[in-house]
Amino acid sequence: MSKEAELEGVKQSVVSGAYKAFVGVWMTGVILAAFLYSPEIANLKGTQIVYFHVPCAWLASLAFLGSGIYAVLYLRRQNLELDVKSASAAELGLLFCVLATVTGAVFSKANWGMAWNWDPRQTTIAALLLMYLAYFALRSALVGAEKRAAISGVYAVAACVVMPFLVFVLPRAFESLHPTVVRRGGMDPEIAVVLAASTLGFTAFGVWIFRLRVALGSIALSRMEEPL
């Protein structure tokens, strides 16, 4: 390897190493702040979980949107790399969706005795989870890279169109047990700061995992035999 390429490689690993270290330190700070710094919310128990539940839900929706956008780009440009990105975003979204569902259920059980009660927000996250699972079920039932990419991409876009109905319309239309203190304005500044910091940290973490997954997917794509 030439000197310049070696230097470039070293620079890259230093940058990514610093990024990971920074995210690690940041999140440690967030966890400490969650338990030591921020106050209790509205007489509910175990509200520290908010700082992990909310970013997970946010990331699950964001990943969904990302998957849909990459799907649209694939349909326009027919570049399989874009399909790798779409599927990777969906995988990530699935992970965060599971985390959001579980943390929500834990919180619900601690405060109201029931882990699951089909309250509108829980319905929303459950539907999101089912959409992710349906997407992957569809992918595994399709044979041929372009076919799989195009058809699962179409479903991803449709799911994105339905998502606003789940996330915005339904919870507004019906009463919910879900705490509204985190939705309306006028949040305590301590809560807001830690929440924002946690969301930022989670997003940085999510982006890192996404890039790793896409890199893995791209390698797998280039390994596919090309007889022509």
Added chain:
Amino acid sequence: MANSSSTWADGCWAVLRKDIQSEFRTRYAFNAVVVFAITTLAVVSYSAQVVGAGSRLLSPLLWIIILFSAMSGLSRTFVREEDAGTANTLRLVAEPTAVYVGKLLFNTALLAVLDVLIVPLFLVLMDVSVGNLFLFVVILITGSVSIAATATFVAAIVSKASVRSALFAVLSFPLLVPVLVAAVQGTEASLRGASIPEGMPFVRILTAFAGAMVAVGLLLFEHVWNEA
């Protein structure tokens, strides 16, 4: 030669006519849908506890019957064409959106026929009195159109994959969660005699959803249809 927009409308109408003619002669989808609905209704009404139960129980029951009947029959319009090989014939002659709209109209008509047969039967067998009939009918129509639009879209996707019937339900259900929630709540409101302004939020949600689904289908269908 006729101008392109009237050709397109002629095309939709021709596909719809063809599906109706085929259906009359083979009763392929109609049988599945109606038999399922009547059987379910009979089984449910046989249980004495359910008859005369309040709108909170009967409203979801009605929509379960409609939804599952739709799942058992609305995929056939596309699946049959792919299996028989006539889908390729259509691809050679027809504008893709004309095929889509024709089949969408067919599925909507099929579900409408089902509603006309089953809903009065349901009301009689379950001994239900409808508080606000106008609202009840409007919710029924908008809900059914939403289900038909979603089912047609998913049917096109599923006809290209391997594991048809299971996949059809798995893909449709998450997309239909907003429809179910709004339709069930709306029907419940209409059964207990809510006023029209009270029921409007549900009607708005269902109408918006139906519109969004039809639009998404029109825009994306070609990508699914032309995939080899």
Added chain:
Amino acid sequence: MVTLEIQGLSKAFGDRVLFKNLNFRVESGQCLVVTGRNGSGKTTLLRIIAGLVRPTRGRVLICDENGVMDRSRLRRNLGIVAPDLVLYDELTALENLVLFARLRGLDGGPEAAKRTLEKVGLCERAGDLVATFSSGMKQRLKYAFAIQHSPSVLLLDEPTSNLDEQGVDMVRRVVSEQKERGVLVVATNDPEERSYGEQFLHLG
């Protein structure tokens, strides 16, 4: 007038390469005959030209005075007869043709369809369900399907399969008419049918 051009066309299914880097040009009035043993890719090549299958590499260009034909113009200007082509069994011959005419945007309704059926010798069976047809009659109906819109590009995959002597005569008429109208591609191993062609391509 119309020309059909194949540029650098290659097709592979997974690891199996069917053909590689085909280049050909067919002018108006000419017929290209494609030969090759079973499984050599004749049918696939025709399907690629018809737009039903995507090539792995390369492209097919069909042009007339107005330029390259896109998908929608191709639908109105291309006809194909093939063994795997399926028509609607539960409809009558006439209903099938009227349906396709409407989808293609052709005027003329049932009368025009009846005239097409006469051309292929199916006049008496116009009102019968295709499910009751013999394979020879189905083949004739496929010809009606392929020529009802007077296409400038006609693709025939095993043209005379299932046909009796009169059917073969009908095919000869169709072929000579097509040469006056545009371009013809025939996939076959039959020596008699090879005589239709001016250009030849052997696959496999």
